[in-house]
Amino acid sequence: MSSSHEAAPSKAFLAEEVRRYHHFIVLALWLAVVTGAEIVLIYLPLPTAVIFTILTLMSAGKFFAVILWFMHLIYDKRLLFWCFLAGLVLAFATYAALLCLFSAERIDTRWFS
């Protein structure tokens, strides 16, 4: 459908797009900074549990930042957020359970150790 059939984007729409454009730039910088921090973090002499927790939080932060802003979810209808969250939560819960069902003590080491 060529754009000649439609009215040009309205002024309010354009202003909103420009604001979001600036948000994207700020977000991209933050993503770069957080990724760099993650890489520095793994070399720090902190307890493993602490590093792991911070890493998880940082990754989750990046994950949701991309979803909410780059993927527009924060600007869109809530239904889309719940659709995606359902898949995400189900995947996380199912596979966390699956990981708990396996342990190194329970495997048969006669074939391979």
Place this chain on the structure above:
Amino acid sequence: MSDHAAAHEAPTSTGIDHKKLIMWLFLASDCMFFGTLISTHLLYRKLFPAGFTDAEGHQRFIQDLFSIELTSFSTFILLMSSFLMALAVSAMHKGQLKSFRRNVLGVIIFGLIFLGCQVFEFTHFYHKGLTIQNSVLGSTFYVLTGTHGTHVAIGVLWLILLYFYSFTGKLGGHMGALDVEVAGLYWHFVDIVWIIIFTAVYLVEYLGPYGIWGSGLPAVVK
């Protein structure tokens, strides 16, 4: 006046475009898909924290293979490609076709760089002794990151086709912006899956002697 809006332009019950809704549903499904692959890899890391045995029968550690510099670089590249994609979508919404083309070309190039890094990484690991056949680690690692790479490649192909389509004059208006936005959703998703893979497959291997999986095993001199 003749108002034959095509079916996909008719008003929807929720106000959300069909294509957008179906793409988010697909991404929810893809979460389960990558969840299965990632958990297979993590499961086997949990069972065999020591790593893998190479062709000569030596016990090898996964940290010997990984090059955090390379992987960090490719992670940055993918994140920046995501940024450019957001700009491309924004440009399309504003009707700025030239800006859209510049940004999409940027995404394509960064995507190809990422794929190049993946290919380099695979060859590097292969020469260091990890193959898909000689260990479980090889199988899970190559299939997981290979599947992600395939998703990236499909995304790159899609964007290349959109780039050339934009020269025909048929990409524009509300539907054009929607098509670009939907491609963007796919691309961003591929990026966030990599965010998870980068942390869960690469970074956690650097914590402790055997990575996060190694607690309980005798310490090793690195």
Place this chain on the structure above:
Amino acid sequence: MSHDSHHAPVACKTELAPERSDLGLYRPDRATGWTDWLTTVDHKKIGIMYGAFAMLYFLIGGVEALAIRTQLARPDNDFVTARMYNQLFTMHGTTMIFLGVMPLSAAFFNFLVPLQVGARDVAFPRLNAFSLWTFVFGAFVLNASWLFEFGHLAGWFDSFAWHKALVYTDFAPANGWFSYAPLSGTFGANGQALRFTGVGTDFWIIGIQILGIASLAASFNFICTIINMRAKGMTMMRLPVFTWMTLVTSVLIILAFPAITVALIELMFDRAFGANFFNPSAGGQPVLWQHLFWIFGHPEVYILVLPAMGIVSEVLPTFTGKSLFGYPIIVFSGAVIGFLGFAVWSHHMFTTGLGPVPTAAFSLLTMAIAVPTGVKIFNWLGTIWGGRIRFTPPMVLALGFIWMFMCGGFSGVMHSSAPADSQQQDSYFVIAHFHYVLLGGVLLGLMAGLYFWFPKIFGRMPNAPVAYLGSALVILGFNLAFGPMHYLGLAGQPRRTHTYHAGNGWETWNFVATIGAYVLGIGVVIVFGNLVWTAFRGKKCGNDPWDGRTLEWSLPSPVPEYNFAQAPVVATRDAFFEHKHGAKKIGLENDGGEAGVHMPSQSWMPMLASAGFLFIGFGMPMMAMGIPHAGWLVISGLGVLFLGIWLWALEGPGGYMLKTPAPSGAPAPAETVAH
């Protein structure tokens, strides 16, 4: 030049001027006959095709079942070899589930959902066609394994080098419908990829993979349609329960199938490329296959049963004259069953040594899932209570569903107790359980749906006495076949064994079960024959022979291409029933008439894309057979798939305008009920 159609509205699509798509090729919109059916994107025609193929595969699966029962009628029988027996029960299960029940449910989804929500088609008509053809080609690939097997048994391949080089010569899958590793996997170090089975397993892997893609595509489409294309006033809580169950089933499909997709990829990599996902020689864990399979497999059984429950929830209110008791609770229970279905998968693995804590957890969750099911049954009983029951064939079958499914549920809850299950696992008790829920439940529910909606689909009434006879034989036959299996299982007869010795006390009931299977077979043939005959020669009927409640009954039978002449505006649940007998009328939007309504264009591209799966489906097993250059067949299949999708995207949706009859007042009131 744009993809919008600028044609003037036509009264019939054969009056359209030839139109080119954005690719420059003529759109097949004016087609009639075979071309019309092959390029159609009309959800009603697609539904009919799904139904026809499903009935065909039901019969094939039935023949496989009769072969099994014939073999087991006597101890130490040699009607079939042990390998053929394994192939028979594998293909019977796979065919019935993936090629019988799921497509028949899809037939109902396709035909009914747009009508029940008040739409003119689904959200993505060409994607709908793609799902159908992918299913058709996947089903063909899976059953082509039988053709290879028969060819092998007849000696046709003996002179070929690749055949002489084969270690195993089973061409049809023989590992059960669940194809457990390590039997289906590989062993040996460093990529030797030594196998235990032949090409049959590879046919199974790629066949199920292709069928999964078909189901996924269709489910995305239906969720989008139900959420996004409802008529004005059709809020979610005014939807018919069948549409709700379609929504829940589709959500289950999109969240459960990825697990089997990955599991199949991993197994395929093991067999084809020497990976080690399930290879014990390299540390692979075969039990992981079981986990991944059942993470898919358990939601799959709810995918099978929820549509039938939806059908029963439509049939019961119609033939008792009362609205469904506890509509919100039934909808909510359906959603809870779907959600909890993901939490119980290891109840199929109680005997694998999970450990006491996981076993207890899964056991409790399995018992919990019986609760929403029980709630539904009570609500159905509440619907019947105090109503004026009309014992039409659909009603008889729906009542049969309630009773028989309950029996299956009782044996199911017996399985949920892990200690009891350790005796029942791998015995005929399990077979009794799932056949009660699948035949007594799903099949009776689907048959009720067929009898209920055939008048709407074809505008002709099935012959009632024949319907009652067929239904009676089906119910009698299946009880005779599977009732005794409860006893046989607890008396120790193991499943999946091709014969048994005399002296265990199993002979009599096995023989009875075989008789029952043949009675069931005759009943099914009568029912299907009755339905097929009805489609062509049945007595014509009007739009509302049953005094129906939902929107589809307000339309002429058979339903015209455009569905609704004017888009409906509803104000209540059971809108058509209220329109006829109550105060709230169905309104009409001011569309259609001479200005026409928009119809989606037909297309060859979805079928072209699906054809790629045919090449891939044959290429993968042929690679496993060692036929040279078979890999190129796979590559070209991928090429055809991408080409088809690319052309599909480029041709543009098109569309044309169809005139509909002018509004003549309210829809016609219900006809005198035929029974």
